[in-house]
Amino acid sequence: MPARAAVASALGEHGARQIDHGVGHRVTRWRGAARLCYAGGMADLTGALEAIRAFVRDRAWEPFHDPKNLAMAVASEAGELVAELRWVASERADEATREPETHARLTDEAADVAITLLMFCDRAGIDLAAAIPRKLDKNALRYPILMPDEAPDLLLLPWAARRALDLAGRKVSLQAWQALPLEVRRRLAGLGSVAAVDLDAVRALVEGEAIGETIEAFVPPPGAPPGLDAPGWATLSLVAQHALHAYAARGKADRMRELYDAVMSSGESQSTK
Numbered sequence: 001m002p003a004r005a006a007v008a009s010a011l012g013e014h015g016a017r018q019i020d021h022g023v024g025h026r027v028t029r030w031r032g033a034a035r036l037c038y039a040g041g042m043a044d045l046t047g048a049l050e051a052i053r054a055f056v057r058d059r060a061w062e063p064f065h066d067p068k069n070l071a072m073a074v075a076s077e078a079g080e081l082v083a084e085l086r087w088v089a090s091e092r093a094d095e096a097t098r099e100p101e102t103h104a105r106l107t108d109e110a111a112d113v114a115i116t117l118l119m120f121c122d123r124a125g126i127d128l129a130a131a132i133p134r135k136l137d138k139n140a141l142r143y144p145i146l147m148p149d150e151a152p153d154l155l156l157l158p159w160a161a162r163r164a165l166d167l168a169g170r171k172v173s174l175q176a177w178q179a180l181p182l183e184v185r186r187r188l189a190g191l192g193s194v195a196a197v198d199l200d201a202v203r204a205l206v207e208g209e210a211i212g213e214t215i216e217a218f219v220p221p222p223g224a225p226p227g228l229d230a231p232g233w234a235t236l237s238l239v240a241q242h243a244l245h246a247y248a249a250r251g252k253a254d255r256m257r258e259l260y261d262a263v264m265s266s267g268e269s270q271s272t273k
């Protein structure tokens with residue numbers, strides 16, 4: 001059932017891989033979509049949503065599907081998913097998910113979680129496809145990659161690397177980024193994490209890999225962008241400040257404000273300086 005696979009993809013890369021290896025192309029799209037949270041794009045869930053709406057309509061279930069009931073349905077389906085792994089030792093959990101019978105049950109429960117979540121969002125007027133990249137953006141700033149060596153794969157272009165590339169006047173597509181050796185990705189993220197970015201080193205890395213294109217360097221002006229208060233601004237990490245300036249420069253003041261509020265309310269700002 002294609003719609004089921006589409007719903008499964010809503011669980012993200014890892015979940016989708018666990019659920020159905022046949023949705024590999026959707027996993028790729030998902031990765032791209034997650035990266036595109038910086039550019040405003042997203043895979044769409046329309047097909048899955050239409051299939052779910054038809055299913056509900058055919059059974060005349062709408063009267064029971066108020067937001068409270070649907071939120072409870074999400075929780076109970078999540079409970080069923082969790083129950084499949086209850087008492088499984090953490091060290092065995094990956095192995096357990098690959099056992100055919102367990103895998104089949106997890107697949108069903110994961111789909112139930114995704115389906116009920118989509119039903120809830122539909123009823124509550126939440127555009128999940130749009131909400132996911134927006135929230136990923138917030139999370140990226142709330143939980144910046146401070147230690148690139150510890151990031152396992154750096155598949156998504158982190159803001160630290162974006163800062164290094166912006167300051168050095170280099171643009172790298174997501175595809176080119178992911179094709180870079182992991183060590184190079186880590187070094188770029190590391191270069192963008194420090195106050196004084198070694199621009200020559202950034203350019204040498206990009207040119208050494210024969211990727212990317214030269215663009216006008218984006219160097220944020222000093223201080224906070226218009227609309228953000230100075231005391232809070234000073235507590236932000238350089239990477240977060242760069243990201244917010246990048247939004248301001250693109251005329252996305254609302255998005256900038258939303259992210260700023262998210263970072264300030266997270267309590268993370270002081271520790272990410």
Ligand SMILES: [Mg+2]
Pocket residue numbers: 077080108109112
């Ligand atoms: Mg279930």
